[in-house]
Amino acid sequence: MSDNMRVDEATGTDFVGHEWDGIEELDTPLPRWWLWTFYLTIIWGIVYVVLYPAWPMVSGATEGILGWSSRGQLQAELQAEEKRRAPIMASLSAIPIEALPANNELMQRAISGGAAAFKVHCVQCHGSGGAGSKGYPNLNDDDWLWGGNIADINYTLTHGIRNPDHEATRFSQMPAFGEILSGADIDAVTSHVLSLSGKSRGNAQGAEIFSQNCAVCHGPAGKGDRKQGAPNLTDGIWLFGGTESDIQMTIANSRQGVMPRWNDKLDPVTIKMLAAYVWSRGGGEQMPVLATRSPLTKESAEGDVAAQ
Structure with missing residues (x-):
């Protein structure tokens, strides 16, 4: 009997015929359950390749007969979310910015949306809490160069500061x-x-x-x-x-600080939500009395005096 046909007496298993420093290997068969699991994974892989995107191509990938993709799923979820938010966005679009603080439900929704937009577009300069830094205004205090009521803030966000390509931008010039x-x-x-x-x-x-x-x-x-x-x-x-x-x-x-205008990057409703969030940070002022016909408050009176 050749070496590779020898049988281990203790287990009755054939040797494979290899030896390393006196150690030999038995040709022990794989468990049935492992083999069936392995075969099932092969079948699952073939089915997946047929049903879903799998093989990369030059300008894309095989689509699969189901036509599913993660991008398509994301787009569907975004469209569903946009549809859900549509009534709120329409209401925010319709309400004048000056009247927004008086509508508590819409105002809270605007603040929530503005907080999310702030994290994406504004924290790079003003910081995560809006406290600013040297050269970047603190949005939490009540010191405003161009006015701190919600309409003034909305205008500043919309048109920016010192944007030479935009006629309506805020612009001040201090000589050197x-x-x-x-x-x-x-x-x-x-x-x-x-x-x-x-x-x-x-x-x-x-x-x-x-x-x-x-x-x-x-x-x-x-x-x-x-x-x-x-x-x-x-x-x-x-x-x-x-x-x-x-x-x-x-x-x-002199100092010639610049803030980008957002009307060429964001839609008006998002800008309105940003204005609501910034206004809510603690330093926002009331609208002037003549604009809102609301009772005179200490904050609005002080804002009028400071604006003169």
């Missing part, structure tokens, strides 16, 4: 006074600007320079002008930093 004033003059007016928020004693020279060069936009008292996007210099809130060196840099070189 480093080309106009001497270093000593900039130091003097910096001291005066800091004194407006109680951070410096100020000086007569700086006050005079401010009156001649800055008051036309910021106002004689430095309260700012929202129609021009000129910031209030008395509140101690600084977009580009409030240290002496920061303010010197701003006066000398």
Whole structure:
């Protein structure tokens, strides 16, 4: 009997004829249940290839006789969700932005939708909580360059800040006074600007320079002008930093911050939802009394005064 025909006496199983350092291998048959499972997986694989997309081609893949695809399933789910949301979106589209806060149900839906849109489009600059950073406004406070009621916010989102390709964009221009004033003059007016928020004693020279060069936009008292996007210099809130060196840099070189306009990227309802979310962050102001015919509130009165 040859080596490969030898039988193991203990098990009655044939040897396969291989030996490694005195260790031999038995030709033990696979369990029946394992073999049937293996055959079933082969059959399942063939059926799957026939029914579903499977083989990659040059510009696509085999479609399968069922015509199913994960992209098609996703598209169907998106269409179903869009159909479900259609009545809400239609209501949000129809309601004037000024009237949205008075409709509690729609407002809450708008805030939820705006929160989702904010995470996609706005957190890169304003942060996940809307607190902003140097050069990017904090959306949680009540300091607004162009107005903080929901209509003003909606306009800013729609048309952006300093978008030269868009006529309706918000635009303000502060000269680079480093080309106009001497270093000593900039130091003097910096001291005066800091004194407006109680951070410096100020000086007569700086006050005079401010009156001649800055008051036309910021106002004689430095309260700012929202129609021009000129910031209030008395509140101690600084977009580009409030240290002496920061303010010197701003006066000398100006700042030309840009915010994209979203009307070429998002639909009007999504922008309206974003405005509702930003307005709800805590710093949103009431609409002016004449626009809403609502009772005068302390917040709206303060907003009117700040806007003047």
